[in-house]
Amino acid sequence: MMRAWILPLLLVLCGSAIGGLTYTSSPGTAAVFLSAFLVLAAVHSPLIFPRSIGVAEAQRRSAVDGRPVVYWRPGCKYCIRLRIRLGRSARRLHWVDIWRDPEGAAAVRAANDGNETVPTVVVAGLPHTNPHPEWVREQLSSRA
Template sequence: MLRRWGLSGVLFALAAAYGGARLLDDRLVGAVLFVGFFAALGVVVSPWMFPRSVSAAEAARLSAADGRPIVYWRLRCPWCLRLRWALRGRAGRLHWVDVWKDPSAAASVEAVPTVVLNGTTLVNPTASAVRELVR
């Protein structure tokens, strides 16, 4: 769990250290802007925004048990990043499968971002369509 917070922790520490140094130099506006930017960036890359990925087999098992949708995604995919940003706090209500970490998932979706729920497959759905699945 702690490892997943590593990058966010570094960003929060950077914001606190550099922002504190700017405050000591009486640069209030610069300190506030710097701390705000890096703290926001720390939240964006945190597990709150990017829940832990599971394998395709585990996601299928969990989805069958709890009825939550499965999202197949990959790093540096603009659609995936937009979807995760649009879902923000709801991202934890989905099972995320990183197709770059799971070869069987990659083979099944052929590197196309996909959402699956109870046999219904959506390819590159809008955030509103995924929100409807989450409800």
């Protein structure tokens, strides 16, 4: 759990340090720096992703409703891109954080020649590494 929050915490600390150093000479600049670092921290935190579930539960749910399973990890720019580009429909997918679920990490390694490459989206039992967000949206709508 803590591993997922390291980058966001570092971003907040850096923003605070830079903001603190520039505050005396330019409070406006300090506010801009702090705001920018807070936005970066929020984007790289697990907060923008739907609640992660375990791989066994994700596979069970996917078998029942046919929706894709997305394996991801916090701080991954491709995972963030996928999540943001999917918008509200991202909540309809089954998300597995590979840093919190060792079985999920093993499933990703099995699908990617031993690499933990994310996002890996499993649709109907077939893994797709870093697919285009529009393709994922099409897969989701075809299974609705």
